[in-house]
Amino acid sequence: MVTKYTLPARLLHWLVALGIFAAFGLALVVDDMPLSLTKLKLINYHKWIGITVLGLVALRLLWRLGHKPPPTNAQMAGWEKTVAAITQGLLYLLMFGVPLGGWLYSSAKGYPVVWLGLVPLPNLMEKNEELAATLKEVHGAGGWAIIVLSVLHAAAAFKHHFIQRDDTLKRML
Template sequence: MTPVRYTLTARILHWLMVLLILGAFALALSFDDMPLSPRKLQYINYHKWLGITVLWLVAVRLLWRLKHPAPELPAHMPKHEKMLAHLGHIGLYVLMFGVPIGGWLMSSAKGFPVVYLGLIPLPDLIGKNEELGKLLKEGHELFAWGLLLLAAGHAAAALKHHFIDKDDVLRRMLG
């Protein structure tokens, strides 16, 4: 039987990831033009910790989703909107994995270790390569902006459903 609303676990993971992704993005914007300093290095570490947390949580979220299907989209939705919704969700998952993995790859290529929460050293994913590190930085930033734009479109669609279509799509994720 298809559920009417998302499970409590799915809702908690969804909103927690919203906060973590926005926090990581805000941190990146705050340190991007900052001169090298202990404060900048600490902000970069916080950013990495948030990114790795997002990576672990999106894996948990995907596993949860595979065992607990999402509610069906409203019957009144046109076929093209349903297709866009499915493609948007796939894109969000790809980018929620891709952005943190890209950041981890970038750190590895630039020769900066990722030490989760300052306690758990994570392995380098690739060897040090400054040129590749620059390319990965550009990709990481581009994908992060893509994630933010796709998430904004996702939120706009939810608001459209709530205020224009007057259906329960948004309420299913609110509880």
């Protein structure tokens, strides 16, 4: 019986996690910076990472649809399985929603998104300063939400590994 996620699933999981934390860290740094060329460069890096995360999450979801994950630990309580499923669903929603929200914000602000400085992406809407302000708030709140859920997700994995001593974490390593 398969006890681990497939190698592509594990790689995508960790690349997305790395991307999320990198984009969030950049956002925190950029928020406190005065307008400068460095700030604009870091904002572009933030956008590039966000669009990359969006693409990787799409690949991850497509992979997941074609490859059944290993079964959950039989010793997990029903409520744990329910919380894990809800958390996973919310994480997927946020992994798509936060980058898309940032792209919408850039479009509404009138700022182009050029992935890696090479591939211009289409504007998702016309310039709209009023909507841009709302989208910026939603994007920021979504960023915080995905970080909180990710930390809880990691804490649960560590709890299973170090306290319950089961193979939950090992399935993704």
